[in-house]
Amino acid sequence: MTVTVVKEVERKVTRIGNSLGVTFPQEVLEQLGIAQGDEVRFEIVNGQVTIKKKVSLKLPKGIDEEFLEQMNDMINEYDQTFKNLVDR
Known part of the structure; x- marks a missing residue:
């Protein structure tokens, strides 16, 4: 399986209250179909993380x-x- 990287985006992990977090650029949110207030799911397989919008x-x-x-x-x-x- 060949994976083509169209664009790479980097972000720094920052402190948000007592937690750590990462902000997402608008173009990434648009690509994932995620907006403020949406819930997301993280799937972790062999060290690879997939982020998906949680569908209610x-x-x-x-x-x-x-x-x-x-x-x-x-x-x-x-x-x-x-x-x-x-x-x-």
Whole structure:
């Protein structure tokens, strides 16, 4: 898999209250479809971090959001395994 880097952006980690944080340039936020107030999810795999906008869904009555998040995490964790099973 070849990855093409169109543009690199650097930021310094800064103190925000009792935490550390990184600001994002507007062009990165636009590319990710993220705006102020949105929630994001961080996926960390083998030292690589992926940032995704958290999508809020209106769930049918009786469906637990935490359960769906756990299922989503499992699917993401075993994504390659599922793809390999398709080839069998």
